[in-house]
Amino acid sequence: MPASDRRLLASIHDVSPRFAGQVDRLADRLAHHLGGPRFAMLVVPDHWGEAPIAHDRAFHARLRDWHAAGIELFVHGWFHRDDSRHAGAAAGFKARHMTAGEGEFLGLGEDEALDRMRRGRALIEDIVGAGVAGFVAPAWLYGPGAIAALGTAGFAIAEDHLRVWSPVDGRVLTRGPVVTWASRSRGRIASSIAFAALARHALAPMRTVRVAVHPGDTGVPRLLDSIDAAFARLLCGRTPGRYRDLLTG
Known part of the structure; x- marks a missing residue:
């Protein structure tokens, strides 16, 4: 399969005024690997209720600059904090063990979830003057x-x-685990480094591979080394792509 048909999709999560410095460092690192700002940013409108974008004019300008550079902007929840009471063992397990109280949309009802989605979309689109x-x-x-x-x-x-899909028509656009890292404990640091080492070889034959980084990664040199190794390996015979490529590919 030619490199033009094989993609690497990269993203920076938790883009917020709260993590402005870390996001800048990640953006520089990814641009170095990808040959420019060929990645997505996942924007949190008010991270944990402590970093609202709405009236932060300086951050508005940053979002507009990122969008103008070609970076794809996604709505990434509203608060990024899980305040729900979870019914059922499966949801409770995910809330406790798959995230540190940050699965905001795991326990929301449809009406509240839709309201936060719409408000987040309106906020970002009003700032940048274009669709997310x-x-x-x-x-x-x-x-x-x-x-x-x-x-x-x-x-x-x-x-x-495990997948990217189109909610408009339900089409699955690509499948496969996203390669990401966790920085909140020694155990999770070690396990995410081990998974990334395995994934950068096991996922190499796939047509589309996703890599996601978080602001907390910047504080752990071992994670940064692992991120660099993942990009170096997964970009072999692969072109940096954009999520919107999946809609036409």
Whole structure:
């Protein structure tokens, strides 16, 4: 398969005024690997209720500059914090073990999920004067209410840990695990480095591979080394792509 048909999709999560410095460092690192700003940013409108974008004019300018440079902007929840009470063992397990209280859309009902999706979209689109690329739930976790809301919200693209799909018509656009890292404990640092080492070889034959980084990664040199190794390996015979390529490919 020629390199033009093989893609690497990269993204920076948790883009917020709260992590402005870390996001800048990640953007520089990814641009170095990808030959420019050929990645997506997942924007949180008010991270944990402590970093609202709405009245931050300096951050508005940054979003406009990123968009003008060709970076795809996704809505990434509203608060990125999970305040829901979860019913059922499966949802409770995901909330406790798959994220540190950040699965915002795991327990939301359809109406509340749709309201946050729409408000996040309106905020970002009003700032940049253009449409967002899609929606990605914090921690890639969706409950039934969020899935139902996606069908109404009209986002072109959504993704979780194992796939990218179009909520408009339900098409699965690509499958495969996203390569990402965790920085919140020694155990998770070690396990994410081990998974990335395996994935950068095991996923090499796939047509489309996704890599996602987070602001917390910048504080752990071992994670940065692993991120660099993943990009170096996965870009062999592969072209940096954009999520919107999946809609036409």
